[in-house]
Amino acid sequence: MNEPGILARVAIGFDRFRLDVDLQLPGNGVTALFGHSGCGKTTLLRCIAGLQECAGHLYVNGDVWQDGTTCLPVHQRPLAYVFQETSLFPHLSVNGNLNFGYRRTPAAQRRIHPQQVIDWLGLSHLLDRRPERLSGGERQRVAIARALLTSPRLLLMDEPLSALDQASKRDILPYLETLRDSLDIPIIYVSHSAAEVARLADNIVMMDQGRVVAEGGLQETLARPDQPFALEHDAAVIVPAIIRERDLQWHLCRAEFEGGSLWLRDDRQSETGTRVRLQILARDVSIALAANHEQSIQNLLPARVMDMAAEHRPGMTTVRLQAGKTSFLSRITSRSAHQLGLSPGMEVCLQIKSVAIVE
Numbered sequence: 090m091n092e093p094g095i096l097a098r099v100a101i102g103f104d105r106f107r108l109d110v111d112l113q114l115p116g117n118g119v120t121a122l123f124g125h126s127g128c129g130k131t132t133l134l135r136c137i138a139g140l141q142e143c144a145g146h147l148y149v150n151g152d153v154w155q156d157g158t159t160c161l162p163v164h165q166r167p168l169a170y171v172f173q174e175t176s177l178f179p180h181l182s183v184n185g186n187l188n189f190g191y192r193r194t195p196a197a198q199r200r201i202h203p204q205q206v207i208d209w210l211g212l213s214h215l216l217d218r219r220p221e222r223l224s225g226g227e228r229q230r231v232a233i234a235r236a237l238l239t240s241p242r243l244l245l246m247d248e249p250l251s252a253l254d255q256a257s258k259r260d261i262l263p264y265l266e267t268l269r270d271s272l273d274i275p276i277i278y279v280s281h282s283a284a285e286v287a288r289l290a291d292n293i294v295m296m297d298q299g300r301v302v303a304e305g306g307l308q309e310t311l312a313r314p315d316q317p318f319a320l321e322h323d324a325a326v327i328v329p330a331i332i333r334e335r336d337l338q339w340h341l342c343r344a345e346f347e348g349g350s351l352w353l354r355d356d357r358q359s360e361t362g363t364r365v366r367l368q369i370l371a372r373d374v375s376i377a378l379a380a381n382h383e384q385s386i387q388n389l390l391p392a393r394v395m396d397m398a399a400e401h402r403p404g405m406t407t408v409r410l411q412a413g414k415t416s417f418l419s420r421i422t423s424r425s426a427h428q429l430g431l432s433p434g435m436e437v438c439l440q441i442k443s444v445a446i447v448e
């Protein structure tokens with residue numbers, strides 16, 4: 090297979106667990122592997138890395154890593170693997186750690202250079218420090234930088250932030266966003282955190298019990314009312330938007346998306362023109378047959394009902410609606426859905442109670 094992208098057909102069985110996936114992933118951007126503990130995320134990464142023997146096929150941007158006749162050993166797979174616990178060389182400075190991977194990569198294969206990763210990950214003031222004098226977040230940034238200096242063709246990240254406290258996570262996320270926007274290699278990113286996925290991912294693969302249950306672009310996949318996570322309490326869509334206006338008197342800002350605008354609290358005081366990702370929980374979206382301006386909810390949007398799914402919990406229905414090109418989910422009681430006579434194609438009004446910028 091010479092096409093760009095990753096094709097991973099992987100099967101493996103342990104005593105009480107079987108992983109069986111057939112995935113086609115984009116050749117760049119961040120793909121998040123998301124799912125409950127034990128669903129097989131790490132096992133899949135290990136199979137891709139060649140750390141776990143498995144049956145199957147693996148092609149990465151035109152190169153065969155595994156097929157019926159070939160199976161590259163781990164050291165011949167041009168990838169970098171970042172884990173939750175870093176292991177920098179304690180006797181080397183940050184600079185020494187960075188140079189380690191770089192010097193071991195043949196000059197002709199070097200496509201990522203020290204100054205680039207130092208800039209992307211904000212390391213210039215740390216170069217002379219030993220690892221013991223770095224914070225957890227700084228150590229993780231150095232580990233990512235060191236991994237990138239081997240000029241990998243694929244970056245695997247297995248819960249890279251889970252050992253960090255909330256403040257360090259918040260500090261490191263902008264650097265990961267820079268990597269996402271700067272690197273031209275695919276990143277497969279395992280996370281339990283819906284917030285991290287919402288902020289970083291371009292694509293998402295949702296797994297359950299060793300199988301893929303939904304996959305695709307982040308926005309479209311999160312907006313599918315039948316995907317298992319949409320039927321859970323925190324179902325939410327992510328909407329890319331641009332801050333267009335700020336209302337200083339009422340401490341609000343207007344975010345424009347493909348299909349309309351939403352007002353939200355101006356807590357981050359983002360400049361107009363800033364690109365943001367909005368998170369809108371299904372439980373904060375209600376549906377009316379006509380716009381009613383005599384109530385407290387300010388965000389009213391004309392929308393069309395696309396499809397509906399009954400939840401596992403009796404009595405609740407998740408509805409997907411579209412405003413312009415953008416999908417929203419609404420969680421309402423099944424009785425409301427019945428009383429409103431909702432059906433696909435119907436024109437309604439969305440009432441959005443709360444909108445957050447993903448942090």
Ligand SMILES: Nc1ncnc2c1ncn2[C@@H]1O[C@H](COP(=O)(O)OP(=O)(O)OP(=O)(O)O)[C@@H](O)[C@H]1O
Nearest residue numbers: 103104106124125126127128129130131132133281
């Ligand atoms: N070498 C092994 N031998 C037997 N069972 C294994 C082995 N490796 C993993 N498993 C089992 O496979 C299942 C999937 O594990 P895996 O670590 O891939 O899940 P995960 O989704 O990454 O979980 P978490 O989010 O908690 O890290 C688990 O039930 C685990 O116990």
